[in-house]
Structure formats: C-alpha cells, structure tokens
Amino acid sequence: MLKRAAARLLGMSVAGFARAMTGVLPDWRGCLPEPRQRVYVANHTSHGDFVLIWTVLPHAIRRGTRPVAALDYWGGSGLRGFIGREVFNAVLVDRRAGQSGEDPIVAVVAAANSGASLIFFPEGTRNTTDQVLLPFKSGLFRLAQAQPRLEFVPVWIDNVARVMPKGEFLPVPLLCSVTFGAPILLGPDEDKAAFLARVREALLALRPTERER
Amino acid sequence: MIMPYEAEELFAGLGAVLLLATLIGQTLKWRSGGEASPAVENLNQRVFAWWVMVALIGVAFLFGKGGVILLFAFASFAALREFLSLTYTRRSDHWALLAAFFVGIPVQYYLVWIEWYGLYSIFLPVYGFLMLPVFSALRGDTTRFLARIAAIQWGLMICVFCVSHIPALLTLDIPGFAGRKLLLVAFLVIVVQGSDVLQYVFGKLFGRHKVAPSLSPSKTWEGLLGGVASATALGAGLWWITPFSPIEAAGFALVACAMGFLGGLVFSAIKRDRGVKDWGRMIEGHGGMLDRLDSVIFAAPIFFHLTRFWFVP
Numbered sequence: 001m002l003k004r005a006a007a008r009l010l011g012m013s014v015a016g017f018a019r020a021m022t023g024v025l026p027d028w029r030g031c032l033p034e035p036r037q038r039v040y041v042a043n044h045t046s047h048g049d050f051v052l053i054w055t056v057l058p059h060a061i062r063r064g065t066r067p068v069a070a071l072d073y074w075g076g077s078g079l080r081g082f083i084g085r086e087v088f089n090a091v092l093v094d095r096r097a098g099q100s101g102e103d104p105i106v107a108v109v110a111a112a113n114s115g116a117s118l119i120f121f122p123e124g125t126r127n128t129t130d131q132v133l134l135p136f137k138s139g140l141f142r143l144a145q146a147q148p149r150l151e152f153v154p155v156w157i158d159n160v161a162r163v164m165p166k167g168e169f170l171p172v173p174l175l176c177s178v179t180f181g182a183p184i185l186l187g188p189d190e191d192k193a194a195f196l197a198r199v200r201e202a203l204l205a206l207r208p209t210e211r212e213r
Numbered sequence: 214m215i216m217p218y219e220a221e222e223l224f225a226g227l228g229a230v231l232l233l234a235t236l237i238g239q240t241l242k243w244r245s246g247g248e249a250s251p252a253v254e255n256l257n258q259r260v261f262a263w264w265v266m267v268a269l270i271g272v273a274f275l276f277g278k279g280g281v282i283l284l285f286a287f288a289s290f291a292a293l294r295e296f297l298s299l300t301y302t303r304r305s306d307h308w309a310l311l312a313a314f315f316v317g318i319p320v321q322y323y324l325v326w327i328e329w330y331g332l333y334s335i336f337l338p339v340y341g342f343l344m345l346p347v348f349s350a351l352r353g354d355t356t357r358f359l360a361r362i363a364a365i366q367w368g369l370m371i372c373v374f375c376v377s378h379i380p381a382l383l384t385l386d387i388p389g390f391a392g393r394k395l396l397l398v399a400f401l402v403i404v405v406q407g408s409d410v411l412q413y414v415f416g417k418l419f420g421r422h423k424v425a426p427s428l429s430p431s432k433t434w435e436g437l438l439g440g441v442a443s444a445t446a447l448g449a450g451l452w453w454i455t456p457f458s459p460i461e462a463a464g465f466a467l468v469a470c471a472m473g474f475l476g477g478l479v480f481s482a483i484k485r486d487r488g489v490k491d492w493g494r495m496i497e498g499h500g501g502m503l504d505r506l507d508s509v510i511f512a513a514p515i516f517f518h519l520t521r522f523w524f525v526p
Contacts, residue, residue, distance in 0.1 A: 023291070023294065023493065165304040168304075170311055172310040172311055172314060173290070173293075173294045173314055174294060174310075175298040175493060
C-alpha cells in the first residue's frame, strides 16, 4: 500500500523532471494513443529513453505498458532498482544470459502473453556510436513470431543523448521529441531480414530532418 | 512593492483588447461554418496563448519584483533550452552547458534581485564568456571548437543577458517614479509585443512588398511601417504609465519597436540557418518561447540603457 503510493509519487516526479528538462512533447504521426496492446519499438541512445516514452503516454496507457530494460542497470537494490521494478514495472532481462541460463526473450514473450504493452529497443544496447541506428538483434523478430498479431509501433526519440551523454551524471536541459509512426504487423511469410529491415526503415523515416549537428 | 493603481487599468485595457480579439476570432470561425481555415485557427490559438501570457504576467506583477524576476528567469531557461537544442555542441561541452543553465541563469537573476548594476551588466559578458570556453577546452576536444563556444556564448547573451534587462528595469532609480517601476516593464512589453501584433495585422491586411525575402516570407514593408507607426502611437498614448513626456514616450517606443523588428530579422536568420520554422512548440500558435521573445530580447537592453542614461541621475 505504502509502496504503491511511493511508486506513484516517484513516477509523477520522474515524469515531471523529464518534462522540466526536455520539454518533451509527443508527435502521434502514424497512430493515435489508444489503449490496446502494442510494442513501442524505439531507438536507444540513453538510459532516459524509455522514461521519455513513458512520460508522453497518457496515464491509462502508461499503466499497462512495461519497458524491457537491462537487469544490470535497472534491477539493482537501490533507488534505481525500486524505480525500475515498482514505478516502471520493467521486464528485466539479463543481457549476459546468452552464455548461461535463460534466453532473455522468453521473459519478454511471457510479458506480451499476459497482455502488457511493451517498450522495446531492437538494437539491444545503447547506441553511443556516431551511427544513426545500430543493427537490430533478432529479439524483435522472435517476439513477432511468438505473437504474430502484435502491433509494432516505431518510435523515434530525438536528442536524448545530448541531454545525458554517456559517462555524465547530471542532465543538461535540451528539447527532446518523441515521434510515433504507423503500426507494423509481421507479414504471413515475412522472414527475419525483411521484417527487421521494414521496421528499421519505418523508424528511420521518423527522424527529424537532418540539421547538420 | 505593491501594484500601482495604473496597473489595474492597464490590465483591464489588455483584457478588453483580448476580448475583442477573441470575439473577432470566434466570429470568423463561426462565419466559416465550423471548418475554419488554418489562418483563422492559428489566430484563435494565438489569442488564447495571449490570454495565458497576460494572466501569467499579471500574477507575476501581484508578487512584485520577486515575481517578475522569477517569471523572466523561467523565460530565460526555456529560451536557452530552445536555442541550445538547435545548435551544434559535443559531449565535451557538457559542463559548459551545465554551467550556462545552472550557474549563469540563477546568478544573473540573483544579481538583478540584489540590484547590483555593476556586476549584472558584466557578469555574463566578462566572467561567463571567459570561463565557459575553459570548461570545453579542458576536455581537449577541438572539433569545431570556435563554432561550439560561440553558439553557447551567443545563447547566453540573448536568452539570459538580454532577457534579464526586462526585470532589471525595476532596479532603476528614476526620481519621482518610485513604486511605479512595474509600469516601465509593462510599457516595454506592451509596446514591443503590440508592435509584433500590429505588424502581423498590417502585414495580413496590406502586405505586398517583402522586406527580406531570403529571411522571412511574412515580413513586409506595409506591415513594418504600419505596425511600427501604430505601436509608436500606442507608446505615446501610454505616456501616463512612464516617467516620460508623450513625445519622449513616442521616441522610446519607436526605438524599442525598431530594435524589436531587427531582433525578429536576426532570429529568422538563425532559424533559416538551422533549418527550422519555429524555435519550439511551447506556446501553441506562436511556436517556442524564442518566437515570442525575439523582439523584446533586442529591445530590452537598449531601452534599459537609454532610460538609465537620460532618466537616472
């Protein structure tokens, strides 16, 4: 009870802080915010990424939406762990599980089977390179295979990397935007390469026009 | 500092003007039968945003000097955020950016609050401009170094230094004007913003010849002359809230409007350079904070210093 109240309060503070820093506004370009099961597929440059998506989602949709996040960062025992587990209700995956233990995508598919919407980063890791988008991991395709009727909504998050560059711990206030594209479904005979390429194209199409940064 | 009685009349007047604008906007919408044209839609958004902005300034006025300083400190924050979002910086500028936001803005407005003219008029151009590049240089990254630090400095100059000269009007000791200084802030803002609105109106009604086609398609000679002339007349008509005579009020209004127009041109050039139409989406119908402030930014320091030169002994 107390925990729920603390989580709600903390959630509101996190969203408020994100807004104060980034003035983030959603651009629902390809679809509307509807309370249906969706996978928000976004580019990943910062730990703040899913916080921004979560912030711009209407409250009713927020509650049913779970970010897929790294166990080693958001699964700890401190405040960050509390935020990860209790505020965002994150699906925590162990990225190092490749060699040992359980396949990380199993937990994600289980969360999708339970009816939750997901925030998913198909690059699998934060992009700290100069490339616009890293190659996608196979996870996205395997999730689509397991749940062929799932809607995948491409989401481009712009400018977050400048707010909080890698290795810094204080954010600088700069405007960010979150752009939602049109939902994508896995085609009946679509193979992995074609599906990932299609999602990738849709995601890149949402980028703001290049301003020679 | 309590609200001078003239301020109540002033806000009543502004309310009447906005009421008229709302009536016109809604009538245009009603006559078009529900399906309003984008221009009418934009007009109504702008009028609504004006209601909000006037209300915010009114609340700030109720709190006196502290309220006005806080209001413009937040305006500086929003403006600097918009400006630096569109400029090129690198990871190595992180500490310089942090200092600009979290040292530059609070210290500048604190200095205005304690009315230390000798320091708030040089703090950013001397200490800020010299120290910020040091933060970036210490990181050893020289890629487009000059462009990066120049952008941060210019951002501080226009978004913080210039904007802070609006509340700094409250620190001027004009003989016989004590207790009414808020009105000087109101005068500057009303005249310059009024000039923007009137240029827009004259431009829409009579605009044919573009002033600077490569910078802005919406700035016309007809709009400029009609807007500035009528805003100058407006300034002269508001002489009773200033320490100026009617002629002087007209002169000050003319200078402020001319600077405001030039500010708009410079900001259009920056936006063109960065490939955007608006600075942001903060104020519906207007764009960003800088889209609304651009003219006042150029007018404020000049207005401040001319007033100080001629009216402060």
